[in-house]
Amino acid sequence: MKLFEEIIEDHKKQRILCNMLVDTSGETKKRKVIYEELKNELKVHADAEERYFYRPLFKFDETQDQARHSVAEHQDIDKLIEELDETDMSSPGWLATAKKLKHEVLHHLDEEEEDVFPMADKTLSESKMTDLAKDYRSMMNGR
Ligand SMILES: [Fe+2]
Ligand SMILES: [Fe+2]
Numbered sequence: 001m002k003l004f005e006e007i008i009e010d011h012k013k014q015r016i017l018c019n020m021l022v023d024t025s026g027e028t029k030k031r032k033v034i035y036e037e038l039k040n041e042l043k044v045h046a047d048a049e050e051r052y053f054y055r056p057l058f059k060f061d062e063t064q065d066q067a068r069h070s071v072a073e074h075q076d077i078d079k080l081i082e083e084l085d086e087t088d089m090s091s092p093g094w095l096a097t098a099k100k101l102k103h104e105v106l107h108h109l110d111e112e113e114e115d116v117f118p119m120a121d122k123t124l125s126e127s128k129m130t131d132l133a134k135d136y137r138s139m140m141n142g143r
Pocket of ligand 2: 007011045049109112
């Protein structure tokens with residue numbers, strides 16, 4: 001399904017950036033660049049997903065709880081990002097929190113792909129998903 005393919009493409013980027021981030025050390029240019037890129041990816045993706053994936057899933061009894069759970073995870077990820085923003089990048093605590101962020105993000109992506117997509121596939125019509133895929137991609141491209 002096109003919508004899932006579009007989302008998976010962006011999940012791949014996030015997985016790579018998470019792995020690169022925990023490989024960095026200290027307050028380096030590399031760490032700053034990777035962190036900013038990951039932060040931006042996570043933010044735009046979560047916004048686009050909430051609008052063009054979770055919003056329609058909230059309308060069905062079968063998918064409402066899962067949609068709520070996933071959106072709560074987006075908020076948990078946001079909180080970790082806030083924590084990183086407020087922590088001195090050169091401190092050991094920064095990397096510890098970055099590892100927590102990686103763990104949360106990877107868990108979230110796996111859960112979406114393994115649990116949420118099959119549910120959505122049963123609930124949303126083909127034509128609805130085609131429309132959502134277009135809207136999702138144009139929001140991601142227009143950032
Ligand atoms: Fe998500
Ligand atoms: Fe996602």
